[in-house]
Amino acid sequence: MSAQILDGKATAAAIKSELATRVEALKSRGVTPGLGTVLVGDDVASQKYVAGKHRDCAQVGISSIQRELPGTATQEEIEDVVRELNADPGCTGYIVQLPLPKGIDTNRVLELMDPAKDADGLHPTNLGRLVLGEPAPLPCTPNGIIELLRRHGVEIAGAEVVVVGRGITVGRPLPLLLTRRSENATVTQCHTGTRDLGAQLRRADIVVAAAGVPHLIKPEYVKPGAAVLDVGVSRDESGKIVGDVHPGVAEVAGWVAPNPGGVGPMTRAMLLSNVVEAAERNAG
Numbered sequence: 375m376s377a378q379i380l381d382g383k384a385t386a387a388a389i390k391s392e393l394a395t396r397v398e399a400l401k402s403r404g405v406t407p408g409l410g411t412v413l414v415g416d417d418v419a420s421q422k423y424v425a426g427k428h429r430d431c432a433q434v435g436i437s438s439i440q441r442e443l444p445g446t447a448t449q450e451e452i453e454d455v456v457r458e459l460n461a462d463p464g465c466t467g468y469i470v471q472l473p474l475p476k477g478i479d480t481n482r483v484l485e486l487m488d489p490a491k492d493a494d495g496l497h498p499t500n501l502g503r504l505v506l507g508e509p510a511p512l513p514c515t516p517n518g519i520i521e522l523l524r525r526h527g528v529e530i531a532g533a534e535v536v537v538v539g540r541g542i543t544v545g546r547p548l549p550l551l552l553t554r555r556s557e558n559a560t561v562t563q564c565h566t567g568t569r570d571l572g573a574q575l576r577r578a579d580i581v582v583a584a585a586g587v588p589h590l591i592k593p594e595y596v597k598p599g600a601a602v603l604d605v606g607v608s609r610d611e612s613g614k615i616v617g618d619v620h621p622g623v624a625e626v627a628g629w630v631a632p633n634p635g636g637v638g639p640m641t642r643a644m645l646l647s648n649v650v651e652a653a654e655r656n657a658g
């Protein structure tokens with residue numbers, strides 16, 4: 375028996391069509407949401423991601439603001455672009471595509487962003503608001519994971535969730551979202567220092583693999599029927615994406631989020647959602 379698919383591509387398409395309706399309503403009130411991207415350097419993967427985000431914007435009716443700087447850009451030049459987008463009334467929200475080139479102080483750039491325009495939900499002020507339970511734009515990948523589970527009817531309340539990874543974009547913030555009263559999951563956070571990963575994973579109703587270690591999650595670690603979401607993006611010699619979840623897991627799990635086609639498209643949909651929400655908030 376093979377697992378059912380948590381279809382991120384189809385779910386993201388449904389969310390985008392809902393967002394398009396909300397954008398139309400905003401436009402009839404004279405407001406057009408705008409998403410800005412700041413891309414520094416010529417990393418091919420980053421260029422592809424950013425291009426994808428602007429394609430998404432076009433589908434939903436959000437206007438795109440693209441800023442590109444060469445890999446030789448200085449700290450001051452990057453910060454000037456951030457200040458410019460902070461001041462631009464046409465820019466509802468924006469992201470600084472990560473990673474930034476070596477030698478750039480990334481945290482200094484991110485802290486300079488206007489938290490109200492933080493489409494990633496990763497500004498220190500907004501992460502702080504998440505801890506405090508105050509309204510704020512939510513981190514896109516964790517929010518996308520919850521939305522993907524919810525829209526497939528996977529029960530989160532009362533579930534034992536094991537999150538593998540402690541990165542800033544997924545592993546660290548995801549447990550904060552899952553343990554809110556509105557989600558009510560019980561969460562264990564594992565990482566490369568976890569003594570017996572298999573023992574932790576075998577208890578899990580939901581596994582989120584965000585460690586960036588190819589095929590870390592083996593079939594024998596997975597409880598039959600569990601939901602397993604693969605957020606790992608490593609690449610093999612030919613440049614193909616290799617996830618954190620071993621392909622054999624699909625024979626044991628009840629649900630799997632494939633990679634690609636699972637969490638990635640949801641991340642992009644939640645980015646658009648943060649921009650539309652910010653525009654609605656501004657419109658009053």
Ligand SMILES: Nc1nc(=O)c2c([nH]1)NC[C@@H]1CN(c3ccc(C(=O)N[C@@H](CCC(=O)O)C(=O)O)cc3)C=[N+]21
Nearest residue numbers: 423469470471472473494634635636637638639641642
């Ligand atoms: N400030 C910032 N915010 C980010 O959100 C951010 C970032 N920097 N830097 C890089 C990572 C990576 N990331 C992805 C989002 C979607 C897919 C995605 O949609 N992937 C497709 C496939 C894409 C392919 O085949 O290459 C999928 O999973 O089906 C992938 C990767 C966002 N990131």
